[in-house]
Amino acid sequence: MLRPDGPIRKARHFLNHLLFSGKETIILDPSLDDAAPPTAPIREWILLNENIEQLTLEFSATSPRDHRQLDGNKLTKGIKAQYSPINPSSISIPLDIQLQRERERRQPDIVDDNQYLPFESRDHIFYLDYSDLFRKTPPGQTIPREFSSWPVIGGITKDGKRTPTIDPRPFTPISTGINVSDSRHGHGTGLGQNVTTWSASRLHDWLKCPRSGWLNRVLKANQEELQSEDLDSRTHGNLLHFIHHDILCHILKMKIGEEFDSINENRENISIGNSYLSKNEVMKVALESLDSRAPWLDRTDAVSIHRLQVLTGMNREQYNEWLANPTPVEPKGRIGTIIEAEFSISDGMPIGIEWDTDNYDEDGIEIDIPSEITSPHMQKLPPIRVKGQIDRVDQVPFDKDGKLWFNKDGDNSIAPLKLTDSDWKPKRLIIIRDLKTSESKSSKERHNIGLLEELQLAIYARAWEIAHPGDLVVGVGISLFSHKTSHNLEISNVFPHINKLDIGIISRTTEDLYRFPNENNNPSSDQFRAWLTHRLSVSLGVANNAKLGKVHPTPSKKVCTYCSVKQICDVKMEDGF
DSSP states (O other): OOOTTHHHHHHHHHHHHHHTTSSSOOOOOGGGOTTSOOOHHHHHHHHHOTTOOOOOOOOOTTOHHHHHHHHHHHHHTTOOOSSOOSSGGGGGGGGHHHHHHHHHHTSOOEEETTSBOOGGGGGGOOOOOGGGGGOOOOTTSOOGGGSSSSSOOBOEETTSOBOOOOOOOSOOOOOOSOHHHHGGGTOSSSOOOOOSSEEHHHHHHHHHOHHHHIIIIISOOOOOOOOOSSOOHHHHHHHHHHHHHHHHHHHHOOOTTOOOOTTTOOOSOSSSTTSSOOHHHHHHHHHHHHHHHOGGGGSOSHHHHHHHHHHHSOOHHHHHHHHHSOOOOOOOHHHHHHHHHHHTTTTSEEEEEEEEGGGTOTTOEEEOOOGGGOTTTOOOOOOEEEEOEEEEEEEEOSSTTSOOOOOTTOOSSOOOSOOTTOOOOOSEEEEEEEEEEOSSSOHHHHHHHHHHTOSHHHHHHHHHHHHSTTEEEEEEEEEEESSSOEEEEEEOSSOGGGGGSSSSEEEOTTTTTOOOTTSOSSOOSOHHHHHHHHHHHHHHHHHHHHHTTOOOOOOOHHHHHTOTTGGGOTTOOOOOO
């Protein structure tokens, strides 16, 4: 239990530091101001020190500050001020938030009989209801993939239903024409960023809000993190990641960061599910990994006991008995769900864990898109170089029986983004898995966020294809380590047999949403490749806007709630309580 007087004890400690830090200390007693909250440590110190020198200052009612305050009140009421402002450009600062909210209220949202907003409405959009990205098309409305124009932006129909939206970010709202205000909101000059190499997380920060990305990544103005009393969620997530990796490395003879050459090498076990070990024996391997990676679980504090129960399904006594005599045990806890899920994806062959793009090029992998398939304007965007580590890469066979893993007649060139009307054939079929941990989101929800909000899956999929000519990524998804581990996958329709493989929970999120921008409303393309190309277009657009110095704010409740620089943003959007 935390001490209830902890904050006061800390305040006393800090006060003593201040008192002893100088020869003379001036203390302002907040108890003299009725509007100020009580400060117990200061009152205690005053009562214990009777010989302190007290100083009282009388302020004139017409001080320079009062003149400024009176002038401010006059300006608010539209009355001419008595004195000229120190900084004329600052007069409009209090109006920034009102102007921002007014522009947001004017954001187009009604589609009437048109089903979707007109293309030119993009210049007036500031924020997005993220649920619109994976919203089902209302009955009687045209799905985005078959609408007359694409990509689409949804809105409210005459029936009160909302239509789905294809991610319109990065937002590029037009300026107000008020130079002094526009210069404060990212429409000025001299802010262009020369980023040589991007990461998926950096791109995502700029995608959510350019101002936040600029303050966080360039100015390093983010707020200091507060230490939690519980185990940090990232530490918990990394622990599950490494236990998962250790299981694969021990049983499949893999190495973290090294790729298994499935073309020139053979191995005894294709996957955990097809190995010679039972689930109980795999659980023994996992517990041995846990013991080596988390020795702090031997402690008797509340956090360790709770985490031990969550991870293993064992109490302290049961875990100590197992440590004294390690034997195969029934899979339980979070680790047990990882093992159960691993046996459910036995048709995929893991070939990479924490695969690093540096293995191909230490300067990053260059990603480029032809102009005719670049969303939304079909205009050429500068290529970008990306770096990162792919959590897990699996290979899948060309047949449902798992006998044909390599196509000798496949091409040695990089897979084209658009396979329609192409004679290109793959040598290997690949799926990319991104491992996540979450206590609050469902498996399906986290998978949809990874597909339609974030950029990481698409960037890693294309990076792998570029680094491995002849490989074709036919599926990507989020593997969620939570109360129940599940492997989700969004797959391509080019190879129908993949639906019959045990490789995870197959989703159809992109099926009705995506096509290439140069197609008509009767598309023949693979929706998965269209999704991949669109997410890459968004990535290139984000990087290009940063290069052009577009650091305007795009506040929304979802983005601002967890923003680490919201305290210094005057147009942040705060949720009510």
